[in-house]
Amino acid sequence: MSTTGYPHIAIIGCGASGITAALHVREQLGLNSFTIFERNGGPGGVWLENTYPGAACDVPSQYYSSASTLNPSWSSHYSGRSEIQAYWAKLHSEQGLDKHTRYHLECKRAIWSDRANQWTLTFCNGLNDESIDVVADIIIAGIGGFSIPNMQTDSLPGIDTFRGPVFHTSRWNHSIDLRGKRVGVIGNGCSAAQLVPALSADPSTEVINFVRTPQWYLRRHNEPFSAWIKWVYRNVPLANRLARWILLLVIDMTSPMFHRNGTKLRTKTEKNSAAYIRQTAPEKYMDFLIPKFSLGAKRMIYDPGYLESLHRPNVQLVYNNGITQVTEYGVILKNGETRKLDVIVLATGFDTVTFLTSMVIRGRNGADLKEVWDKKGGAEAYYCSLVPQFPNLYMLGGPNSASGFQSHKFTSVISVIFMVECQVRFVCKVIQHMLQVKASYVEPTPQADARFNSWVQKELQDTVYGMDKVQSWYKTASGKIHTVWPKSGLAFYWMMMFPKWDEMEFVGGRRPDATTSFVLAWTALIAAVFGVCTQYSLSHYIKNNSTSTPTTLGIFEQRFRAVCGMEKEEG
Numbered sequence: 001m002s003t004t005g006y007p008h009i010a011i012i013g014c015g016a017s018g019i020t021a022a023l024h025v026r027e028q029l030g031l032n033s034f035t036i037f038e039r040n041g042g043p044g045g046v047w048l049e050n051t052y053p054g055a056a057c058d059v060p061s062q063y064y065s066s067a068s069t070l071n072p073s074w075s076s077h078y079s080g081r082s083e084i085q086a087y088w089a090k091l092h093s094e095q096g097l098d099k100h101t102r103y104h105l106e107c108k109r110a111i112w113s114d115r116a117n118q119w120t121l122t123f124c125n126g127l128n129d130e131s132i133d134v135v136a137d138i139i140i141a142g143i144g145g146f147s148i149p150n151m152q153t154d155s156l157p158g159i160d161t162f163r164g165p166v167f168h169t170s171r172w173n174h175s176i177d178l179r180g181k182r183v184g185v186i187g188n189g190c191s192a193a194q195l196v197p198a199l200s201a202d203p204s205t206e207v208i209n210f211v212r213t214p215q216w217y218l219r220r221h222n223e224p225f226s227a228w229i230k231w232v233y234r235n236v237p238l239a240n241r242l243a244r245w246i247l248l249l250v251i252d253m254t255s256p257m258f259h260r261n262g263t264k265l266r267t268k269t270e271k272n273s274a275a276y277i278r279q280t281a282p283e284k285y286m287d288f289l290i291p292k293f294s295l296g297a298k299r300m301i302y303d304p305g306y307l308e309s310l311h312r313p314n315v316q317l318v319y320n321n322g323i324t325q326v327t328e329y330g331v332i333l334k335n336g337e338t339r340k341l342d343v344i345v346l347a348t349g350f351d352t353v354t355f356l357t358s359m360v361i362r363g364r365n366g367a368d369l370k371e372v373w374d375k376k377g378g379a380e381a382y383y384c385s386l387v388p389q390f391p392n393l394y395m396l397g398g399p400n401s402a403s404g405f406q407s408h409k410f411t412s413v414i415s416v417i418f419m420v421e422c423q424v425r426f427v428c429k430v431i432q433h434m435l436q437v438k439a440s441y442v443e444p445t446p447q448a449d450a451r452f453n454s455w456v457q458k459e460l461q462d463t464v465y466g467m468d469k470v471q472s473w474y475k476t477a478s479g480k481i482h483t484v485w486p487k488s489g490l491a492f493y494w495m496m497m498f499p500k501w502d503e504m505e506f507v508g509g510r511r512p513d514a515t516t517s518f519v520l521a522w523t524a525l526i527a528a529v530f531g532v533c534t535q536y537s538l539s540h541y542i543k544n545n546s547t548s549t550p551t552t553l554g555i556f557e558q559r560f561r562a563v564c565g566m567e568k569e570e571g
């Protein structure tokens with residue numbers, strides 16, 4: 001523990017997870033001894049970074065809010081990125097987290113000391129490249145699953161030779177004026193579905209969308225909240241909270257189509273989705289647009305106007321004709337055709353495989369997290385949060401903690417905010433227990449970890465992610481499903497409510513480090529020498545002044561009496 005006697009908690013990342021963790025550490029544990037370290041210059045995580053035109057959330061606003069401070073003022077059913085960013089930044093500052101947050105510090109390394117039972121984190125200061133070491137007792141990592149762009153440049157040979165700007169959706173280059181330009185958008189996941197209609201709204205911008213695999217779509221109706229709904233949320237107590245719980249329950253209950261038993265509902269939803277695609281998109285693309293894989297095996301898209309935008313004269317869809325080469329002025333396709341481009345935008349998603357191993361993490365006995373996970377065929381964690389041999393290291397949004405469940409009734413996926421809150425509550429319970437039993441660190445037992453993860457993988461085989469072999473960001477290249485949770489949001493909530501103490505090892509007694517051992521040894525030696533000398537001088541003194549046999553206690557008693565001038569009276 002730190003010199004204050006409280007554990008120093010390093011929270012990495014100041015997105016929704018980091019902010020939620022800080023609030024819970026303060027409320028649930030009553031601790032202020034935490035610091036948030038963030039590589040960016042402000043809070044908000046993905047909502048600060050993803051400034052591409054059209055960036056927005058797929059989860060209804062009430063449900064995509066912090067349970068600690070619900071927002072009665074959302075402007076519409078689904079919010080855009082700037083409104084969400086402003087919400088998290090306001091929450092961060094109103095809750096006084098500014099003084100706990102250090103910006104421009106990117107964590108590069110975390111090394112556990114077996115001697116001190118503490119982590120040493122090494123940060124790189126993004127402003128001056130300086131390296132800073134920080135010691136912490138506990139790490140809560142909320143670095144997000146979408147914070148490393150997956151550039152996929154390996155599949156774009158020659159990309160370095162392209163003369164125009166190339167950037168990823170999450171690193172939008174605002175200095176480029178896209179009016180009158182030919183913009184190649186690579187990819188058709190959620191980001192591209194938002195970007196293409198927003199970019200092509202300007203008829204002078206020509207958008208050429210290069211795609212590989214089709215997607216399932218459902219229509220997303222996004223209405224602004226009427227004045228009276230806003231009034232209700234502002235003035236009726238609990239209305240906001242009730243709306244959040246209703247959304248959560250309805251989305252959870254209408255998601256069983258992703259399970260083996262939900263085939264009937266899934267088939268029906270596939271039909272609805274196919275009908276929506278046929279009604280909305282141009283006929284000429286129909287042979288490509290309707291997927292052959294099961295709905296849900298890849299993230300279903302709640303269409304913000306993508307299919308409709310394919311009708312625009314300034315939008316072209318290029319499919320079944322992959323890019324074989326990027327040249328100085330554009331791309332060459334599989335069939336030999338060339339397309340001239342001025343700008344290339346990579347809407348190629350994120351690296352969802354790496355998790356914490358974007359940093360070097362070494363745990364007990366020098367165990368390396370990347371090696372541990374490589375041996376297991378991909379990331380996994382006990383209760384999606386802890387890994388054996390990596391004491392006091394908690395992951396938020398860790399392996400298998402994202403929900404892939406999506407509702408066919410309400411166009412929504414289960415909110416990441418809800419899942420993170422469940423995890424943070426669990427993490428704080430474990431820390432609290434550790435402090436109560438006066439342990440120095442906690443980690444799951446290898447047996448419990450193996451049991452939990454084999455259960456997760458087994459359950460996943462009964463979901464559409466396991467049953468359908470299509471590749472998606474839910475899986476590693478070798479097919480291990482490492483991102484999604486196999487059950488409902490409520491099942492996750494319930495599991496996280498009740499930590500199983502016997503499945504974790506709480507190891508006590510902080511072992512002193514080398515310096516402390518040295519000081520302690522010398523102190524003991526000096527005390528021993530002093531004790532012997534005192535005993536000798538006292539026994540000598542008593543021998544000359546008393547007839548009784550001196551014992552150590554007796555000597556101190558007699559010395560005490562002598563000091564207080566009591567011998568005379570007694571004598």
Ligand SMILES: Cc1cc2nc3c(=O)[nH]c(=O)nc-3n(C[C@H](O)[C@H](O)[C@H](O)COP(=O)(O)OP(=O)(O)OC[C@H]3O[C@@H](n4cnc5c(N)ncnc54)[C@H](O)[C@@H]3O)c2cc1C
Nearest residue numbers: 013015016017039045046057058059106107143144415416
């Ligand atoms: C465009 C987009 C749309 C999305 N839409 C939805 C949606 O509709 N519904 C939904 O539930 N989820 C959605 N998500 C997922 C989204 O990531 C989560 O909802 C949520 O924002 C996760 O919060 P987080 O704090 O865990 O991660 P992030 O928001 O990614 O925050 C992580 C923070 O950690 C920082 N960080 C990372 N590495 C380091 C390091 N080494 N050192 C220091 N700091 C570091 C990052 O800079 C970032 O600020 C979307 C994501 C994107 C990109």
